[in-house]
Amino acid sequence: MLRPVSEDVHVLTVGFRMGLFEVGGRMTVIRLPDGGLWVHSPVRFSPEVRAEVDALGPVRFLVAPNLFHHLAVQDWAAAYPDAKVAAPAALRRKRPDLRIDLELGDAPDAGWAGVIDQAFIRGMPKVDEVLFFHRPSRTALVTDLAFNFHRADSWLLRAYLKLSGGWQRLATTLTARALMKDKAAVRASLDKVLAWDVERVVVCHGDVVEQGGKKALVDGFARL
Numbered sequence: 001m002l003r004p005v006s007e008d009v010h011v012l013t014v015g016f017r018m019g020l021f022e023v024g025g026r027m028t029v030i031r032l033p034d035g036g037l038w039v040h041s042p043v044r045f046s047p048e049v050r051a052e053v054d055a056l057g058p059v060r061f062l063v064a065p066n067l068f069h070h071l072a073v074q075d076w077a078a079a080y081p082d083a084k085v086a087a088p089a090a091l092r093r094k095r096p097d098l099r100i101d102l103e104l105g106d107a108p109d110a111g112w113a114g115v116i117d118q119a120f121i122r123g124m125p126k127v128d129e130v131l132f133f134h135r136p137s138r139t140a141l142v143t144d145l146a147f148n149f150h151r152a153d154s155w156l157l158r159a160y161l162k163l164s165g166g167w168q169r170l171a172t173t174l175t176a177r178a179l180m181k182d183k184a185a186v187r188a189s190l191d192k193v194l195a196w197d198v199e200r201v202v203v204c205h206g207d208v209v210e211q212g213g214k215k216a217l218v219d220g221f222a223r224l
Contacts, residue, residue, distance in 0.1 A: 006137035036060030045075035066129035088128035123185030148206035
């Protein structure tokens with residue numbers, strides 16, 4: 001189930017429906033230098049998924065990367081009470097029932113600062129997405145800011161992505177652009193992202209960009 005995309009980066013892709021669209025979902029597990037695991041956008045918890053994750057190492061961090069990708073975090077937090085839950089500060093208001101130990105911003109927590117950089121995307125207050133960059137593998141993590149679908153069973157999803165200018169390429173969607181309230185703030189936040197030396201891009205929705213990641217990000221965020 002978990003698929004390695006580099007030595008210390010594994011992904012797990014599951015089915016997930018967003019409104020009318022079956023867009024799937026992807027969790028990324030990064031092994032930190034101390035052997036602990038950093039889990040980005042946890043998917044639905046199950047004994048089978050837990051067994052696969054536990055085989056990689058002890059879970060240290062559970063990361064909700066924006067205000068939407070939090071649905072499974074509570075189950076993971078209950079299963080791993082010693083793991084720290086990291087999320088945007090505004091998620092406290094949306095999910096007062098969810099334990100949040102670390103608030104995500106521009107600066108990485110000391111627990112992963114040595115290997116993972118991050119950028120908080122300002123100007124989209126209903127999203128508050130944080131993008132991440134695993135320096136050793138040159139892998140960027142994007143949640144809802146861009147999709148990358150090269151195939152889809154649903155004609156409705158294909159039509160939506162074509163209207164968005166994002167069919168068969170990494171790109172922002174109509175929804176993401178509609179949620180942008182301050183374009184200048186968004187672009188300023190993305191300057192940090194576009195300076196990363198990215199080779200691979202792992203998106204939560206769509207296909208992993210295995211190479212040429214920096215150009216894919218520059219082209220994909222052009223409309224923002």
